Amino acid sequence: MNAPRPESSTPGLGHLEPSMSLPWVLSDRLSRDPAGVIFERKASLGGRFVPVTVQTFAGEVTAVAKGLIGLGIEPGDRVAIMAHTSYEWTLLDFAAWSVGAVPVPIYETSSAEQAEWIITNSQARIVFAETRAMGALVSPLIERTEHLEQVLVLDEDAIDTVIGHGTDVPAERVTERAAATSMDSLATIIYTSGTTGRPKGVELTHGNFVHLVVNGSDDPNFSGVVRGSDKRTLLFMPLAHVFARFIQVLCVYSGAAMGHVPDAKNLVADLDAFKPTFLLAVPRVFEKVYNSADAKAGGGAKQRVFRWGAKVAITYSRALETPEGPSAALKAQRALADRLVYQKIKAAMGGNLAWAVSGGGPLGERLGHFFRGIGVGVLEGYGLTEVGAPTTVNRPGLVKIGTVGPPYPGTSVAIAEDGQVLVKGAHVFRAYHGNPEATAEAFTEDGWFITGDLGELDSDGYLRITGRKKEIIVTAGGKNVAPAMLEDRLRGHPLVSQVVVVGEGRPFIGALITLDAEMLPGWLANHDLPPMTVDQAATDERVLAALDRAVTRANEAVSRAESIRKFKVLTIDFTMENGYLTPSQKVKRAKVIRDFAAEIDDIYGT
Structure with a gap:
């Protein structure tokens, strides 16, 4: 690959020292504002959020960190966390970082096979599982692996259990461990979604995170969003995802207050109770x-x-x-x-x-x-x-x-x-864990990370993403089509849950569409149509006509050769539970195309 052009850069801000690890991020906040509110925990009753000061949180981090040392956790040891987003997750993250350990996230929706791969590939010594069911999912690995020693269940007082193991450990040992952690130290291994194969473990260092949070919080164009005690955000995205993990650390550094809720199921009530000033979410939420x-x-x-x-x-x-x-x-x-x-x-x-x-x-x-x-x-x-x-x-x-x-x-x-x-x-990450071949393939000879996404830079250096290289469809007529734009525009219709554009080697572009079961009843009522099941709606002429109009509007963004000519409505949705969505809400395109080959053939009359 030749030298890349065009190029756009933004200078870094401030001065970073090698000692600025993730424990430093918390100690810096503690030195600036010990009595300030760093988190608000959701009360078990009434939906209220109860403030937690920086000093209180730092004390809890030290107590859990002492417990990890008491359990024999050494610098560099992996500690896996399988849970919904919660205060306890953030507590475990910072406690693990404070003793030089490496927290490894596992999505709470992961299957036994997925969890086993992450635990065995990372060589985790301890797993913190949120529920008894999650614990039962991974506990058999204690017998099957040499490295996994125990599974602790958060719902069964795992935090108190860990703290109990640290009562005889002096706090100075935590301070020594934290001081020995530098920007070059490994902070976490996050496994990719695995849309195109077995997940790869991305090794991110303390410096990767510190670079991002310091530059983001100190940026005069962004500090007004995230910096200061009057800034608040409610985290409901999975902390197993790097986006939420970054925001977690950013808030600790920036001085903002953060709350945790496990998901978006009660989001309106949670937002009303917490009243955030800024929020992060995926497009589907908007x-x-x-x-x-x-x-x-x-x-x-x-x-x-x-x-x-x-x-x-x-x-x-x-x-x-x-x-x-x-x-x-x-x-x-x-x-x-x-x-x-x-x-x-x-x-x-x-x-x-x-x-x-x-x-x-x-x-x-x-x-x-x-x-x-x-x-x-x-x-x-x-x-x-x-x-x-x-x-x-x-x-x-x-x-x-x-x-x-x-x-x-x-x-x-x-x-x-x-x-x-x-x-x-x-x-930029340092390596794929235990996979030097994939690491080498991910970089150009002159050190640029190859994202796999297609994009364009405008004259002001702003980036526009146009698709993903591996998803480019080549029709029988030789036309290259990036499906993302069509899929994104169609997903904006209230009836539509997911879209997969197809057409590889075919005479024209088609699409598989799934219906949004949650929005369907309201849409039918607003259009004076009788109640229907998803199965009934998938073949109803009036529903199909509305989808056809939505497809026509989506096609306005592309040339005729790239436009969707025919579509098929499926009677199931793509979800994490049935294996068609990754935990980060990306469609497993290859699996969909393989499992719905007959429906795709039907689009083309074959």
């Missing part, structure tokens, strides 16, 4: 917020008012990008729409939300403009596990909706001759 607001408006006049308000928000946001800005008439329309529509949506997101960070997939310009128009700026970014989460991101004052922003401070992005996005910076 789609759900929009589609739910549309559905709740009902039919008739109320829905017409909502859709008028949505159109005003999008028009207003687009006008912000013009030299003259929004007209007086448009400002008046937006003020009216705010009273009639926007305030209700913002109230459903806690009432204080000013910013949201979107990652994990393309957001789409329509949603970006809608949320900015109602007064919630969605900062779309781009990254991978291998870069510790962000490598480009839009920031206040540096926003171009439809792009994933300019390079993050201290990072460089380039485009290779074949269109792949390449990355350099101190945030």
Whole structure:
């Protein structure tokens, strides 16, 4: 691969020392604001959030760290965590880091086979499992492996058990272990989603994370979002995912307060109780917020008012990008729409939300403009596990909706001759665990990390992701088609849950579509249609006609040769439970194409 061009870089901020490890991040916060609130824990009753001071949290970290030493954990030992997002997860992370250990995340939805691969490949000595069922899933490995010594269940007082093992361990031993940890020390091994094969273990160092959190928090364009005691975020994404893990450390450094909830099932009530000022989520969450607001408006006049308000928000946001800005008439329309529509949506997101960070997939310009128009700026970014989460991101004052922003401070992005996005910076991982061949293949000769994603840089250095190299479809006519744009646009329809565009070696592009069972009843009622099951809706002419119109709108973004000509509605959805979605909500494309080969053949009449 020749030298990459074009290229875009953003200079790093501040001065980083080798001693700035993740334990340093916590000790720095402790020295600055010991009595400040660092977390708010959800109470078991009433849905309230109870403040935890920095001093209290640091004391708990030390107590658990002493317990890990008492259990025989040495620097470099792996400690696996299989749980939903929780305060206990963050506590274990920082306790493990404080003794030089390496926490290894396992998604709570992982199968026995997936968990076994991560535990055996990483050679974990201890597993913390949230529930008795999760513990039972991995406990048999104690007999089958030499390295796994015990499984501790969080629901069965695992934290207290660990603390009990450290009562005779002096706190100075934790301090010594923390001081011996440097930016070059291994911080975690995070296993990739495995959409194209067995997951690879990404080795991220303390320096990878420290580089990101210091540069992000100190960036004058981003500090207003995350820095200070008045900033708050509620974490509901899995802490097994690098995106949430980065935000966890960022908040500890930036001075923000953070809360944990296990998932998004009760998100509206949780947001109302916590009242975050910023939020991170995947695009599907923003789609759900929009589609739910549309559905709740009902039919008739109320829905017409909502859709008028949505159109005003999008028009207003687009006008912000013009030299003259929004007209007086448009400002008046937006003020009216705010009273009639926007305030209700913002109230459903806690009432204080000013910013949201979107990652994990393309957001789409329509949603970006809608949320900015109602007064919630969605900062779309781009990254991978291998870069510790962000490598480009839009920031206040540096926003171009439809792009994933300019390079993050201290990072460089380039485009290779074949269109792949390449990355350099101190945030790039050091190796795939125990896999030197894959590590070597992941870098160019001159040290750029090859992401596998396709993209373009505009004249201002903002990145736009256009697809993934391995997902490019080549039709029988030789047309190269990136499916991501079509899939993302179609997923914005309230009826649609997932989309897989197909057409490799076929005469035209087709699509498999799954229906959103949660949104279906409201959509039917709003369109004066009788209740239906998903199976019934998949063949109903009126539902199919609505999907056909959605496909036509999605096709407006591409050429005729790239457009979807026919589609097939499936009667099942793609989920983590049935194995078609990764824990980070990415479709396992190869598995879908293999298992639904007959349905794909039906699209093409073969």
